[in-house]
Amino acid sequence: MMGEDGDTHMHVPVPPHREGGSEFPSPHDVPAGHHDKPAIDCNGAETRDLAYGLLRVLDDNDEAVGAWDPGLDPDTLRTALAHMVRIRAYDDRMMKMQRQGRLSFYMKCLGEEAVSVGAAMAMENRDIVIPSYRQQGLLFVRGCNLVDMICHCITNSADNVKGRQMPVHYSWKEGNFVSISSPVGTQFPQAVGAAMAFAARGDDSIACSWVGEGTSAQGDFHYGLNFASVYKAPCVLVIVNNQWAISTHRNLAHGGPSFAARGIPYDVASMRVDGQDILAVFAAHQWATARAREGHGPTLLEMYTYRGDSHSSSDDPTIYRPGDGYESFPLGDPVDRLKAHLCKLGEWDDERHEALEADCKAEIIAAYKEAETHGTLRDGPFPSLSTLFEDVYETEPWHLLEQRGQIGI
Amino acid sequence: MAQMNIIQAVNSALHTMFERDETVVSFGEDAGFYGGVFRCTAGLQEKFGKHRSFDTPLAEGGIIGIAIGMGMNGLRPVAEIQFADYIFPGFDQITNELAKLRYRSGGEYSAPVTIRTPCGGGIKGGHYHSQSPEAYFTHTPGLKVVICSNPYDAKGLLISAIECNDPVIFFEPKRLYNGPFAGDHAAAMIKWDTHEKGEVPEDYYAIPLGQAEIVRAGNEVTILAYGTMVHVANAAVESSGIDGEVIDLRSLVPLDIDTIEESVKKTGRCVIVHEAPRTSGFGAELMSQVQERCFWHLEAPIQRVTGWDTPYPHSLEWDYFPSQARITEALRATLEE
Numbered sequence: 001m002m003g004e005d006g007d008t009h010m011h012v013p014v015p016p017h018r019e020g021g022s023e024f025p026s027p028h029d030v031p032a033g034h035h036d037k038p039a040i041d042c043n044g045a046e047t048r049d050l051a052y053g054l055l056r057v058l059d060d061n062d063e064a065v066g067a068w069d070p071g072l073d074p075d076t077l078r079t080a081l082a083h084m085v086r087i088r089a090y091d092d093r094m095m096k097m098q099r100q101g102r103l104s105f106y107m108k109c110l111g112e113e114a115v116s117v118g119a120a121m122a123m124e125n126r127d128i129v130i131p132s133y134r135q136q137g138l139l140f141v142r143g144c145n146l147v148d149m150i151c152h153c154i155t156n157s158a159d160n161v162k163g164r165q166m167p168v169h170y171s172w173k174e175g176n177f178v179s180i181s182s183p184v185g186t187q188f189p190q191a192v193g194a195a196m197a198f199a200a201r202g203d204d205s206i207a208c209s210w211v212g213e214g215t216s217a218q219g220d221f222h223y224g225l226n227f228a229s230v231y232k233a234p235c236v237l238v239i240v241n242n243q244w245a246i247s248t249h250r251n252l253a254h255g256g257p258s259f260a261a262r263g264i265p266y267d268v269a270s271m272r273v274d275g276q277d278i279l280a281v282f283a284a285h286q287w288a289t290a291r292a293r294e295g296h297g298p299t300l301l302e303m304y305t306y307r308g309d310s311h312s313s314s315d316d317p318t319i320y321r322p323g324d325g326y327e328s329f330p331l332g333d334p335v336d337r338l339k340a341h342l343c344k345l346g347e348w349d350d351e352r353h354e355a356l357e358a359d360c361k362a363e364i365i366a367a368y369k370e371a372e373t374h375g376t377l378r379d380g381p382f383p384s385l386s387t388l389f390e391d392v393y394e395t396e397p398w399h400l401l402e403q404r405g406q407i408g409i
Numbered sequence: 410m411a412q413m414n415i416i417q418a419v420n421s422a423l424h425t426m427f428e429r430d431e432t433v434v435s436f437g438e439d440a441g442f443y444g445g446v447f448r449c450t451a452g453l454q455e456k457f458g459k460h461r462s463f464d465t466p467l468a469e470g471g472i473i474g475i476a477i478g479m480g481m482n483g484l485r486p487v488a489e490i491q492f493a494d495y496i497f498p499g500f501d502q503i504t505n506e507l508a509k510l511r512y513r514s515g516g517e518y519s520a521p522v523t524i525r526t527p528c529g530g531g532i533k534g535g536h537y538h539s540q541s542p543e544a545y546f547t548h549t550p551g552l553k554v555v556i557c558s559n560p561y562d563a564k565g566l567l568i569s570a571i572e573c574n575d576p577v578i579f580f581e582p583k584r585l586y587n588g589p590f591a592g593d594h595a596a597a598m599i600k601w602d603t604h605e606k607g608e609v610p611e612d613y614y615a616i617p618l619g620q621a622e623i624v625r626a627g628n629e630v631t632i633l634a635y636g637t638m639v640h641v642a643n644a645a646v647e648s649s650g651i652d653g654e655v656i657d658l659r660s661l662v663p664l665d666i667d668t669i670e671e672s673v674k675k676t677g678r679c680v681i682v683h684e685a686p687r688t689s690g691f692g693a694e695l696m697s698q699v700q701e702r703c704f705w706h707l708e709a710p711i712q713r714v715t716g717w718d719t720p721y722p723h724s725l726e727w728d729y730f731p732s733q734a735r736i737t738e739a740l741r742a743t744l745e746e
Binding site: 008010012014018104105155156159163164165166169181182183184185214215217218219220245246247248252253254314315319320380382383385387388389392399400403407 | 438439441442443446458459460463464465466467468470471494495497498533534535536537538687688717718719720722723724725728729
């Protein structure tokens with residue numbers, strides 16, 4: 001009944017590199033400064049070129065060019081660079097600790113640092129964020145305490161989510177950062193609802209949410225876009241196209257050339273952005289945030305980037321993707337590109353960069369040591385036994401009281 | 410015979426059925442080229458082609474939906490849901506569509522779909538990688554629900570599930586993938602090669618759905634368990650010196666009620682063990698069945714040892730996971746009546 005592979009009519013896409021092609025087809029050949037800036041109150045269709053194109057500010061000479069240049073001063077640029085370097089130092093240390101068995105699990109955001117840092121710097125802290133994995137930069141920019149973050153990842157006695165989640169499932173109410181969920185895409189319609197609540201309450205704060213490109217296959221992604229469009233919800237919805245969802249290449253997530261373009265039929269303003277160019281990321285978020293805040297509705301942003309390392313501490317990417325992936329990524333590295341831009345402006349140099357890296361590393365090592373004073377993965381202390389039964393409901397019904405009684409607490 | 414762990418046994422079942430029946434196909438997130446995050450589908454794409462073993466977009470509702478369509482139209486799909494915790498976006502397709510297709514079409518249509526999914530805790534997975542959602546599915550008429558506890562059964566039961574013309578939810582306790590686990594996380598890891606059920610025929614064989622197995626015969630008390638808890642319960646019986654009869658249910662729907670009834674009528678006592686939360690867990694159904702059928706033979710109230718009615722925790726995992734100590738306590742309590 002079924003033919004051999006060659007005889008079947010069923011099409012199954014494969015990543016191009018497995019068939020001898022390049023891993024990276026071409027949005028990067030759009031030059032920096034190419035796109036105009038549409039009016040803040042434009043309709044979705046007017047962003048069509050941006051949805052299929054690529055918003056870039058930093059050009060090949062490391063200069064900021066075009067209508068989208070946000071004109072950030074050198075101090076702000078240095079702050080952005082420091083955030084990214086600090087995240088990278090944090091990730092390196094945390095993965096090392098995972099390899100030593102001092103964390104049960106970890107996920108790095110190597111290559112994607114600009115996506116979260118640029119977004120957070122373009123928003124205000126009152127804007128609610130409902131992130132996916134790999135957006136730890138939001139916490140750094142909003143000033144979350146490093147020791148607290150590490151305690152969560154160790155799941156020790158000082159973990160603010162009381163040891164209930166795997167590492168990197170941060171929650172930080174004070175920073176308007178909503179608890180991370182592992183099931184992919186659930187946060188998109190939730191962000192739309194949070195945005196609708198701001199609108200309903202007459203508050204001009206906005207909501208922002210992130211998903212991976214793989215997640216754009218989920219129903220929740222589409223529910224979110226449609227509800228956002230119907231209610232003109234003040235939100236910014238971000239697809240982080242880092243090319244890979246564990247082993248699933250982006251060409252399995254959909255059949256078209258652009259993820260951003262998925263917003264156009266929903267009449268949502270949409271644009272694809274060079275995710276390695278923090279000026280472009282910042283500018284896109286600044287535009288989308290202003291649009292939402294002023295009541296002109298949602299924006300869908302695709303951040304074109306690359307997952308520079310494994311999905312998590314649990315998988316081995318050498319099995320399913322080319323080993324030279326990140327180094328060959330045509331849009332480069334966000335830290336290198338911003339550093340080069342600052343150097344070009346005469347506002348930074350290698351010496352200062354090395355000093356920054358050393359400072360960040362020392363700071364993270366000290367923070368990790370301090371975090372372990374609240375408990376280690378091996379020996380604890382962990383959150384108290386009582387926390388097992390707390391927060392299931394606002395107050396514990398009889399059956400939970402009975403069950404906690406069975407273990408004497 | 411070969412030595413296999415559960416991953417290899419599942420893989421062997423798939424290879425066996427791919428060879429025997431060219432309508433069998435397998436798909437899921439990371440389940441094609443990579444062979445699954447637990448590597449259960451490894452080698453299928455290479456050997457049989459990507460039209461038979463392929464990766465899917467990340468959309469569990471879509472995965473189950475296409476499985477139904479393929480199943481109603483001449484194929485025999487084996488869909489992988491990467492973790493049982495992620496099955497819920499497919500819940501509507503499973504419970505309203507897949508389960509009821511035969512019934513709602515007056516018997517005209519059916520879809521022989523198997524949904525494989527790793528379940529259960531014991532791996533520091535927190536609540537998104539540790540759940541045991543079997544009761545949602547046993548509560549849905551039209552679905553068969555199977556859960557294996559060792560490599561030999563995994564292969565034989567999976568082959569029966571694939572051959573079954575009704576939809577089957579096939580749970581694979583991930584803590585057992587690489588070795589039996591008796592509940593002591595501090596003990597050295599044991600592999601399946603030291604266990605008699607790690608001996609698995611390389612050829613075709615089937616274990617009928619709906620047949621429980623008496624893992625350990627005994628006279629004082631009947632212990633009903635499935636999945637990882639079979640091993641924990643068995644160890645509790647061994648270490649306590651109680652003459653318990655441990656029954657591995659293997660299939661929750663259909664349930665081997667005869668084996669259960671015969672055992673409880675013999676022992677007069679019953680303890681039910683599962684990892685899932687207590688309220689409306691499958692233990693509640695077992696308790697009802699035993700009470701209805703064996704009431705006049707019971708010497709003591711039936712006991713349940715289950716997960717607490719809380720989400721599955723991360724750092725306090727071992728205070729949630731039903732332990733040998735809790736099972737032993739329940740065995741003693743039932744014997745003291």
